[in-house]
Amino acid sequence: MLKRLPHESSSDKIYQLRGALMMVAVPLVLVTIVLYVLPSISSNESIEDYTLTHRKISPDNRASSSYAVVFDAGSSGSRVHVFHFDRNLNLVHIGKDLELFVQIKPGLSAYAQNPQQAAESLITLLDKAESVVPLEFRPKTPVRVGATAGLRALEGDASDRILEAVRELLKQRSTLKSGPNAVTVLDGTQEGAFQWVTINYLLGNLGKDYSKTIGVVDLGGGSVQMAYAISEADSAKAPKVPGGEDPYVKEMFLRGRKYYLYVHSYLHYGLLAARAEILKVSDDSGNSCVLAGFDGYYNYGGKSFNSSSSPSGSRLNECKTMALKALKVNESKCTHMKCTFGGIWNGGGGDGQKNLFVASFFFDRAAEAGFADPNLPIVKVRPVDFEVAAKRACQTKLEEAKSAYQRVEEGNLPYLCMDLVYQYTLLVAGFGLDPRQQITLVKKVQYRDALVEAAWPLGSAIEAVSSS
The missing domain is CATH 3.30.420.40 (ATPase, nucleotide binding domain)
Incomplete structure (x- = not known):
């Protein structure tokens, strides 16, 4: 015969139920304690950033x-x-x-x-x-x-x-x-993107909203780059580019935040390359951007260009006209909502461009022309300051310039008027900045207790x- 199980009492059932509840409750309590004890992760910090920043590493490792x-x-x-x-x-x-x-x-x-x-x-x-x-x-x-x-x-x-x-x-x-x-x-897109990352990293902006970042214009010798963060909505409006060319917008994930980075590089429009383009405008005749008293050749990219001053010397307005022709500001059709020069989309503007840092040759020429302190890492100026400095330089003959601009290397002296006019024209006519908009010339950026090359x-x- 089968043996009958004794009838379970109410206390037995309560005991069994309590045991089951304990099995569920203990893990929940432990998880709650762990979440409470660990510091919270900020909204701007990804899980990967958190684990990288907060895990304990031996100082001897x-x-x-x-x-x-x-x-x-x-x-x-x-x-x-x-x-x-x-x-x-x-x-x-x-x-x-x-x-x-x-x-x-x-x-x-x-x-x-x-x-x-x-x-x-x-x-x-x-x-x-x-x-x-x-x-x-x-x-x-x-x-x-x-x-x-x-x-x-x-x-x-x-x-x-x-x-x-x-x-x-x-x-x-x-x-x-x-x-x-x-x-x-x-490629120019890489160069411009790396420059934007560098300056915003040093300023501690990475991880913040795109509107809190700064835009960058980097004037090198052969090319000039503009890069700044734009909104997702503006990035969706970016025009398509011909096959093989770099897209206007580069997506980057930095410090737990996704950025839509407008970046474009203009080959042949760096400072040294632009000299060749401006000299081409005057062909083999005298050039109104070259300081009076200079007669020679300019070598760039394996080519030689006739470089002689015009009989009347360098003149500001005539030089501006040549710089505009070199930039092709009025020659290229803009098929987008708004362009910079050469028919290139300007990115739409916005908060990511309002605070603009300009680097490399912008800083160097400003310091050499005397309106930026070369001993400071950053200097606040306006585009019009380049025009004012250009007016003075264009009125100076080569022999006088040797004593008036002692910081300028001898090989650059004949082109001081040209360089300053070009920089003003690039910022105002090329990139569409207000002549009196404040911009920041940057050579180095303060990072903690030291200065780092920007x-x-x-x-x-x-x-x-x-x-x-």
Whole structure:
């Protein structure tokens, strides 16, 4: 016979129910305690950023820091930047500075006929860069060589041969980590985007709303870039570009926030390249942008251009007309809502462009012309200041300029009127700025207790370290 189970009492049922409730409640309580004890994650911080920032790492763990070496092979010279990061991608001191920065002249494009000599010109920079990277870090330290507009402007296979010679130099002479794409010609979109990342990183803007970021105009030797963050709605209105060209908008995810970055690079419109374009306007006759008393030639991109002053010397208004022709401001049709110059969409403007930092040759010429203190990292000016300085320079003869503008290198003196007129024209007629709008000339940016060069290589280094 089967044995009958005794009848369960009410107390037995209550006991069993209490046990089941405890099995569910204990894990819930533990989860609640963990969530309460952990600091909250801010709305601007992604889960990945939170775990990277808050996990506990032993201070003795050497892998918690990293280095990056970036060569900026520009048209006017070559520069090397060495950066040291902690595991949170904050910059760490190298000696008393937050980067090693060394530069030489001329740039790689000056060796168009001799690729081997071009590569060898980087040896002193490479040796100095490696000297500050600890021996055990070198095999895992990414090295990048980013050639910019100077090499882009070379004809034929000259650029490719120079890049191959540089790759061979790194392979034979360096122990740094050199990947298959370590030596490249940066396209203008990359250069502009890296510059925007660099300055906003140093200012602590990454992770904030796009309206809190700053826009950047970077005037190099061979090209000029404009980059600024726009709204998602404006990015959806971006015109389509012909096949093979860089799109107007680059999407970037930085510090837990997605940015729509308007960026465009204008090849042949950097300061040194623009000189050639302005000299072309006058053909072989005298040029009203060249200081009186100069008669010679201007060499750029492997070509030589007749460069002589007009009989009446340099004149502001005539030079403006030539600069406008070089920019093709009134010649190209705008098929979009609003354009800069050459029929290029301007990005729509907006909050991301209101606070504008202008870099590189803008700062250099302003300092040399005397309306910006060269000892300051940033200077507030207006586009009209370039016009005022240009008026004075254009009235100066070459011999007088040698004493009046002692900061200007001898080779640049004949073109001081031209450079300043072009910079004013580029900002106002080209990019559509109000002549009296305040802009910020930037050479370096204060980051913690040090000044850091406001150049695109830091943005490249951040990407290199993040992906290595």
